[in-house]
Amino acid sequence: MDILKPLRWLGDSPKAVQRFPPAARRMAGFELQGVQxxxxxxxxxxxxxxxxxxxxxxxxxxxxxxxxxYLARLEEAVYVLHAFPKKSQQTSPRDLELARSRYEQLVQQRKRKNPS
Incomplete structure (x- = not known):
């Protein structure tokens, strides 16, 4: 049975994808649907x-x-942490830190909801 996980967008990631050009949005949507x-x-x-x-x-x-x-390994959803245009060979420290921060917030929220 094929289960479609919902997409959960964190921060401004949906707006960031909306700013992608149409071809990039289509490709991203197709790829994210596969991830789901x-x-x-x-x-x-x-x-x-x-x-x-x-x-x-x-x-x-x-x-x-x-x-x-994104993070797809959790059973309840695919979490989009951050989306951005890539302007140089190396991902900017700002983009990495923003994604890391959103990941850590997600982990903390899940711990509060499901204390062990």
Whole structure:
């Protein structure tokens, strides 16, 4: 049975994706839908420096390069932590820190909801 996990957008990530050009939005939507079904995107990489299970979806279109940092390993949802255009070879420290901060907030919220 194929279960579709809901997407949960953290911070301004939905607005950030809305600012992507149409081709990048379409590709990101297609790839995220696959992630919701438990598939890996066609181009992604693990981001353990941000948190356990965090991955970066890489979108390449003619107008530029775009990234979506997400966590799909939790059973209740796919969490989109951050989305941004990639302007240089290395991801900016600001983008990494923002994604890390949202990941840590998510972990803390889940601990408060489900104390062990």
């Amino acid at each position: 079904h438990g598939l890996h995107p066609s181009d992604f990489k693990p981001m353990p420096s941000i948190g356990a299970g965090v991955e970066e979806l890489r979108v390449w279109v003619e107008s530029g390069t775009y990234r979506i940092i």
